[in-house]
Amino acid sequence: MNVALSNNKADSVVMKKRKKTFLSEIKLNFYLYLLVFPGVLYFVIFKYLPMVGIIVAFQNYNVVKGIFKSKFVGLKNFEYFFTSKEWLTVTWNTVFLNLLFLITGLFFSVLIALVLSEISSKYFKKITQSIVILPNFISWTLVSMFVFALLSTDIGFVNSVLKALGFIQKGQEINFYSNPKLWTGILIVLKIWKGAGFGSIIYLAAIAGIDQEIYEAAKIDGASRWQCITKITLPQLRTTAVLLTIFGIGGIFHGDLGMIYAIVGDNPYLYDTTDVIDTYVFRMLRQLNDMSMSTAIGLYQSVVGLIIVFVTNFFAKKHDPDSAIF
Structure with missing residues (x-):
């Protein structure tokens, strides 16, 4: 007791x-x-x-x-989606485009950060940084207007230049909006232009946090600027890059509806390469007004994305514990 x-x-x-x-x-x-x-x-x-x-x-x-x-x-709502003829196409397009966005975004964000960190003039550095970050604040709707002005069949800048240079004749204009093969590259370029500069901020902050004494010691030992970048800067950015990659992979099953719908709209000619899960859901919601199916597909995206995050984090933790999220 x-x-x-x-x-x-x-x-x-x-x-x-x-x-x-x-x-x-x-x-x-x-x-x-x-x-x-x-x-x-x-x-x-x-x-x-x-x-x-x-x-x-x-x-x-x-x-x-x-x-x-x-x-x-x-599970009837899931069955409806997985038995439709579009589910494989939209899933593949979503994953494929997001992987390309992730890889190219990582490469160019790091590249921009490295270039900015090597600029000695503070005034020029600030101007350059502002220029590369500015596109992030331009809406996709406004970007779509610029894209149309460039790629329009009749009045587009690209076709006008090609005709002026004699590469094509009148009536032979490239119809960008009916050729799905061209749009994977176009979307990647637009994504890099709009997001890489803003994405470089984190890497630039990580570079600023590297102990300058390491660089000074390397220079005393005779290391060139290129060797300092490859042997010191890039290895120091690895943890940040892996963390951001894991976060990015978490959204790999979520297509950029705002971007794709603004740039190409609901264009059936481009479905083969631009129709992602989110545009498909939006189209079905407008046509069928079926919120249950839309929710089911959203749950499918979230669950698969969560599983991929856990798997990626597991391998990251096994290779480098400091790079893992948890």
Whole structure:
């Protein structure tokens, strides 16, 4: 009996101590927690609470009946998608384009960061950095207007230049908007132009955090600028690159609806290379008004993406524990 009482007292003391420690931690770092609070609140309201809607993926959702009274249909919504003739095409396009975006984005972001870090003039460096970052703040809708002005069959700049140089005659213009093979490259170029500069900020910050004494020691030993980049800078960027790659792979099953829909629209001639899961879902939602199927496909994207993140993180942790997310 005495042993039980003593154990209960010990547990209560531990709980009070933990509570006191937690409260004192908040009190000690009050302003830091205050800064974090809006972000946590955002995720709770807009990310976690909407997860209740996952149940719609297994229902024949009716707006009038709502989530909790709509008819349960099991996996029929998933069956509809996986038995359609488009699912393989849109899945392949989504993964293929995102892999290319990820690889090229990583390469050019690091390249821009390296170039900016090597510029000695602070004034010129700031101007250059502003120029390469600016495209990130231009909307895809505005970009689509520029693209149309460049690639239009009748009045496009590219066809006009080709005709002026004598490479093509009138009536032989390249119809970019009916040739799906050209658009993989076009989308990659646009993605790099718009996002690589902004993506270089993180790598530039990582380069700025490298101890300058390492470079000084290397120069004393006779290392060239190229050797400093390849032997010091790039290895120091590995952890950052792996972390960002893991985050990027998490969204590999999510197509960039805003980009693709703004640039090519709902153009059936280009479905072979530009139709991704998100554009397919948007099109089906407009045509069928089926929220259940859209939710089911969204769940499929999220689950597969989560699995890929865990697998990628496992191999990253095995190779370099510092590069893993968890």
